[in-house]
Amino acid sequence: MAKSKDRDVFPSSDHSRRALLVELKGEKIAEDGDTTTSSTEIFAALSLEEVIAYVRSRQPSIEITELKVLGQVQVLSSSEHLR
Numbered sequence: 001m002a003k004s005k006d007r008d009v010f011p012s013s014d015h016s017r018r019a020l021l022v023e024l025k026g027e028k029i030a031e032d033g034d035t036t037t038s039s040t041e042i043f044a045a046l047s048l049e050e051v052i053a054y055v056r057s058r059q060p061s062i063e064i065t066e067l068k069v070l071g072q073v074q075v076l077s078s079s080e081h082l083r
Helices: 012-017 050-056
Strands: 019-027 037-044 062-074
Touching: 019 050, 037 050, 037 062, 050 062
Parallel strands: none
Antiparallel strands: 019 037, 019 062
């Protein structure tokens, strides 16, 4: 990695290894309809759509109440992917 005066400069091949850091807040309503459970999760994903698709397919009972992009992160390992 080369450095400039003000910031690190990553080679163009590293740009594909960046992901969004996303905070997801959701609610799950219990079967009795009276109890609501709130949860907050943090994901590193390539897009907001990827996070939404993951939550809808893996946790369909969760209603997404808020999605917030916290920043970008450099992906050091690609061993796990949201699918």
